[in-house]
Amino acid sequence: MLEQLELTLFVSTTVLYLVAWGWHLRGWKLGSAAQTKIAIRILWVGWVLHLMMVGLRWYLAEHVPMLSAFEFVTFFALLVIIVFLLFALKERNQMLGVFLLPVGLMLMLYAATRPMEVEPELPIFASLLLKIHILTTLVGYAAWTVTFAASVSFLYLERKRQASPTLFDQMAYRAAFIALCFHTLGMLTGALWGDRVFGQLWFWDPKETWTFITWLIFLAYLHARYTLDWRGRRAAILAIVGFVSLVFTYVGVDFLLPQIHGAASESMMGQ
Amino acid sequence: MIIPFLNRLFRLLASLKVAIPLLVILAVITIIGSLFPEPELFKTWWYLSLLGLQGLSLLFVTILHIPSILRRKGRNTLIGVITTHLGILVLIAGIIYGGYSGFRHKVKLIEGEITVVADLPFVIQLDELLIEEYSQEDFPGTNLDSLPKKKQESRITLLKNGKQWLSGEASPGNPIIVDSIALLPAISDLGWYFELIVVDRQGREKTIPVRPWALPVISVGGKRIMTKSVVTRDSPKAEFFIVEDNKIVPLGVLSREQPLEIEGYKLALGQIKRYTGIQVYNRPQEWVLVLGSILMFAGLVWHFYFRHRDRKREERGESDNA
Numbered sequence: 099m100l101e102q103l104e105l106t107l108f109v110s111t112t113v114l115y116l117v118a119w120g121w122h123l124r125g126w127k128l129g130s131a132a133q134t135k136i137a138i139r140i141l142w143v144g145w146v147l148h149l150m151m152v153g154l155r156w157y158l159a160e161h162v163p164m165l166s167a168f169e170f171v172t173f174f175a176l177l178v179i180i181v182f183l184l185f186a187l188k189e190r191n192q193m194l195g196v197f198l199l200p201v202g203l204m205l206m207l208y209a210a211t212r213p214m215e216v217e218p219e220l221p222i223f224a225s226l227l228l229k230i231h232i233l234t235t236l237v238g239y240a241a242w243t244v245t246f247a248a249s250v251s252f253l254y255l256e257r258k259r260q261a262s263p264t265l266f267d268q269m270a271y272r273a274a275f276i277a278l279c280f281h282t283l284g285m286l287t288g289a290l291w292g293d294r295v296f297g298q299l300w301f302w303d304p305k306e307t308w309t310f311i312t313w314l315i316f317l318a319y320l321h322a323r324y325t326l327d328w329r330g331r332r333a334a335i336l337a338i339v340g341f342v343s344l345v346f347t348y349v350g351v352d353f354l355l356p357q358i359h360g361a362a363s364e365s366m367m368g369q
Numbered sequence: 370m371i372i373p374f375l376n377r378l379f380r381l382l383a384s385l386k387v388a389i390p391l392l393v394i395l396a397v398i399t400i401i402g403s404l405f406p407e408p409e410l411f412k413t414w415w416y417l418s419l420l421g422l423q424g425l426s427l428l429f430v431t432i433l434h435i436p437s438i439l440r441r442k443g444r445n446t447l448i449g450v451i452t453t454h455l456g457i458l459v460l461i462a463g464i465i466y467g468g469y470s471g472f473r474h475k476v477k478l479i480e481g482e483i484t485v486v487a488d489l490p491f492v493i494q495l496d497e498l499l500i501e502e503y504s505q506e507d508f509p510g511t512n513l514d515s516l517p518k519k520k521q522e523s524r525i526t527l528l529k530n531g532k533q534w535l536s537g538e539a540s541p542g543n544p545i546i547v548d549s550i551a552l553l554p555a556i557s558d559l560g561w562y563f564e565l566i567v568v569d570r571q572g573r574e575k576t577i578p579v580r581p582w583a584l585p586v587i588s589v590g591g592k593r594i595m596t597k598s599v600v601t602r603d604s605p606k607a608e609f610f611i612v613e614d615n616k617i618v619p620l621g622v623l624s625r626e627q628p629l630e631i632e633g634y635k636l637a638l639g640q641i642k643r644y645t646g647i648q649v650y651n652r653p654q655e656w657v658l659v660l661g662s663i664l665m666f667a668g669l670v671w672h673f674y675f676r677h678r679d680r681k682r683e684e685r686g687e688s689d690n691a
Contacts, residue, residue, distance in 0.1 A: 297553045297648040302411040307403035
């Protein structure tokens with residue numbers, strides 16, 4: 099019964115996100131603030147349903163709903179959408195949504211391909227450190243997504259020679275800073291958790307290695323801006339490269355390097 | 370002679386023309402390394418050296434840019450920048466140092482027995498092993514063997530000079546840590562240790578200890594057979610087999626209820642005990658890593674807070690002037 103309700107909430111949320119994005123695109127094309135406002139309202143309704151779904155999941159699973167792939171991705175989408183909604187409360191230029199909302203939507207669609215069953219929490223996952231690791235990683239991911247969407251917005255506006263692309267350039271930079279803080283914290287807490295469970299801080303398994311590579315790219319991004327005064331186009335392209343690396347870290351590694359990751363996991367399990 | 374050389378080296382490593390290609394090379398090598406199942410590359414001296422060189426370059430770039438950061442972005446930004454980079458350097462130093470110090474042993478503890486491990490000022494006694502398995506109802510459609518146990522608790526006593534010194538419980542995720550030495554049970558590294566009682570055709574009895582992590586080859590009636598324990602829920606069994614033409618040929622299964630005879634030799638199970646694999650290690654660089662992490666994160670937060678605050682002030686100042 100409750101599982102059915104969860105599924106209904108998930109489907110409703112995804113549909114509302116899709117409708118909101120369509121509406122948002124329409125409002126943006128027509129340059130109509132009224133249309134965009136409607137899109138934001140639809141998005142708020144979708145987000146509240148999403149929040150209810152995550153709350154219900156928490157209740158059903160009896161553990162923080164961030165452990166399975168389905169839970170992780172839906173929580174990620176929840177953060178991406180709320181970041182945009184909070185941004186929309188403050189900024190009048192809502193172009194960010196054109197590129198940010200599809201990321202949230204894609205995450206929901208990706209979650210739909212993952213097994214949805216609630217599973218018990220394994221004893222090794224019952225650790226506060228692990229929860230902090232996942233949460234900080236997710237906040238970092240969400241902030242990188244903003245950097246990505248802002249960078250794409252910048253490139254689009256620059257190509258169209260429209261006003262205020264620097265707003266997005268600055269936004270990308272600020273979001274990248276927050277992202278780096280949380281990404282770093284995520285890596286450190288993950289290493290400490292790994293140490294507690296597997297007796298080793300770092301394994302260099304593909305997931306960890308690609309997290310490190312992505313971290314290096316974003317480090318290069320911030321340093322290029324900071325010391326080389328990279329602005330606009332070049333910085334935006336580097337940010338997009340970093341985001342592609344981030345997506346590969348989460349999704350690509352699992353699909354393209356399955357045996358390698360499997361072997362790494364096995365070596366963790368036994369001796 | 371040396372001073373000008375060091376000066377040139379400093380200028381070279383402090384140049385972004387070197388630092389950024391170095392970062393790119395590090396990233397490319399790391400990407401290539403991630404494609405191999407065994408990440409041995411990351412433990413090689415040259416990879417660690419490259420990491421060290423990157424750290425040195427980072428330090429020099431920061432030092433060289435101190436005056437311009439101070440002039441352009443103020444004292445608070447400088448503090449943030451220095452703290453963050455110092456944190457990264459401490460982390461790199463900790464990783465390199467950790468690669469060459471400390472010890473790590475992987476041992477098996479048998480229930481009720483004492484194990485002596487090199488480098489330790491105490492011996493380890495595994496008093497009891499508490500294991501609880503998941504049922505298929507918990508994880509429908511999942512191979513339970515691929516999951517950690519529901520409960521895997523080792524009750525351990527440490528002995529010094531033959532006397533009880535400390536007692537505690539350890540499980541994966543909750544090691545016993547004493548004097549910077551950790552005792553961490555390995556996930557699902559569990560099995561049965563057993564004694565095999567062999568009675569030959571003349572009625573002579575021989576007891577052979579069978580440690581699953583070091584499989585014995587036993588001569589039985591001219592055949593060289595091997596045996597291993599089978600971990601089934603609370604029902605220990607031993608499998609016997611021979612290897613012929615690189616193929617495993619099963620000879621039978623022995624349990625308490627089911628004795629086995631091979632070539633006229635009677636086989637029976639003697640004493641049976643559970644064992645668990647554990648890691649025993651110390652990591653002298655741990656506090657270095659924690660310090661590096663704190664410095665790096667504090668520096669980032671400091672930098673972000675003050676950059677944001679200063680920018681807001683600048684914006685307010687500009688609007689006031691306008």
